Amino acid sequence: MKARPSRSLLAISTTALALPGIAIADAPPVNSSLSYQVSNYKEDDLSREESPFGDLGRYDIDVHQFQFISPLGRNFSLQVDANYEDISGASPWFTTIGPSGSPIVSLSGASGIEDSRGELSVGTRYYLENGSIGGNIGYSEENDYRATYGGINAERHFNNDLTTVSVSLSYSSDDIFPTDAEIFNRVISEDKSSTSAVVSISQIINQVSTFQTAFSITEQSGFLTDPYKLIDTRPDNKTQIAWSNSYRRYIRGSDAAWHVNYRFYHDDFGVTSHTADMSWHQNFGNTIQVIPMLRYYNQSAADFFTNVDDFSRPATDFQSSDYRLSAFGAISAGLTVKTTVGDWDATLTGERYLADEKYSAFNVSQPSAALIRYFRVSLGLDFSF
Numbered sequence: 001m002k003a004r005p006s007r008s009l010l011a012i013s014t015t016a017l018a019l020p021g022i023a024i025a026d027a028p029p030v031n032s033s034l035s036y037q038v039s040n041y042k043e044d045d046l047s048r049e050e051s052p053f054g055d056l057g058r059y060d061i062d063v064h065q066f067q068f069i070s071p072l073g074r075n076f077s078l079q080v081d082a083n084y085e086d087i088s089g090a091s092p093w094f095t096t097i098g099p100s101g102s103p104i105v106s107l108s109g110a111s112g113i114e115d116s117r118g119e120l121s122v123g124t125r126y127y128l129e130n131g132s133i134g135g136n137i138g139y140s141e142e143n144d145y146r147a148t149y150g151g152i153n154a155e156r157h158f159n160n161d162l163t164t165v166s167v168s169l170s171y172s173s174d175d176i177f178p179t180d181a182e183i184f185n186r187v188i189s190e191d192k193s194s195t196s197a198v199v200s201i202s203q204i205i206n207q208v209s210t211f212q213t214a215f216s217i218t219e220q221s222g223f224l225t226d227p228y229k230l231i232d233t234r235p236d237n238k239t240q241i242a243w244s245n246s247y248r249r250y251i252r253g254s255d256a257a258w259h260v261n262y263r264f265y266h267d268d269f270g271v272t273s274h275t276a277d278m279s280w281h282q283n284f285g286n287t288i289q290v291i292p293m294l295r296y297y298n299q300s301a302a303d304f305f306t307n308v309d310d311f312s313r314p315a316t317d318f319q320s321s322d323y324r325l326s327a328f329g330a331i332s333a334g335l336t337v338k339t340t341v342g343d344w345d346a347t348l349t350g351e352r353y354l355a356d357e358k359y360s361a362f363n364v365s366q367p368s369a370a371l372i373r374y375f376r377v378s379l380g381l382d383f384s385f
Helices: 007-013
Strands: 033-043 060-072 076-088 092-097 103-107 114-128 131-142 145-158 163-176 190-206 209-222 237-251 256-267 272-284 288-299 328-341 344-356 373-384
Antiparallel strands (some): 033 060, 033 373, 060 076, 237 256, 344 373
16 A cells, blocks of 8 residues: 555645646655546637638647656656647638628638647656755657757755755757648748746745745747748747746645645747636545636737738738737636545546636737637546555
């Protein structure tokens, strides 16, 4: 049988939105564990008002995730992650003005998009008396994209282990080779790279509450344009900064924990966003936990976003009608149920996400015609031995 943590520690340490660079175990695992999760992500079809012609179906993605964690001797641990995705559907191709004077979108065509992605990463960690050092390398490939990445991270405990400082560095080198490049006059082959650094502090406030904060900076360079849009030109460099915070408190009288998270983001494309979410981790006996979650997301538009593609502008001018660069807000709600039976843990999650310019606290001068709405369902199984 695997060792069980205390109820209060379990409740405040199981976070609904882990902060980057600080989700590190304090000691090597005692047992090995094998995990599998299957998820389905399904975007709502567009309406005929949004897309009067052609297919209306958007992305439908099945995801399979595998993870193996095991101790290696007294001070090392090994972690292996493998992911596989099946992707079908369509994405926005270009935008124009519709008969009513509002923007409309044409999709790329559901019958033409069938793809899969495989990913494998291997990591190890060495545990010291007052901290740990780790690293990982990984590889991901699909029929038009290839990424090789790696990272190192370290943490150090202070103040009688009540304070933990963590740092991490990562690098990714990506190759892009769009399908049907000659037919649609797309680029044949391009590349880009990304370098990230994260510094975080975790503080145990008392026996029932913790606070974590993290600051990250990411530099991207190379081909950052979407090659599958009919017209899309973006700068070849982008700097991203993010400030993430998490507060967790165990409520003894309810045998539950309250998690609150906030994230600020800004990049030099001109996008600023705020994300706030909270979840309630309610224990029922020793084997069941129910977690309702609510999240609000809000962002401003990129400086070069346009909701109607302008084909008269020079090709060198920056412009993009990508809905992900528009100003909008989004609300999502989810429910997770976890149960333990012997050495097995099972997790079932459902989430509904709705994006709309009406939800934005920023000024929306150009509403996008292709904001997404989706359902996500996942089932996970964990076995310790």
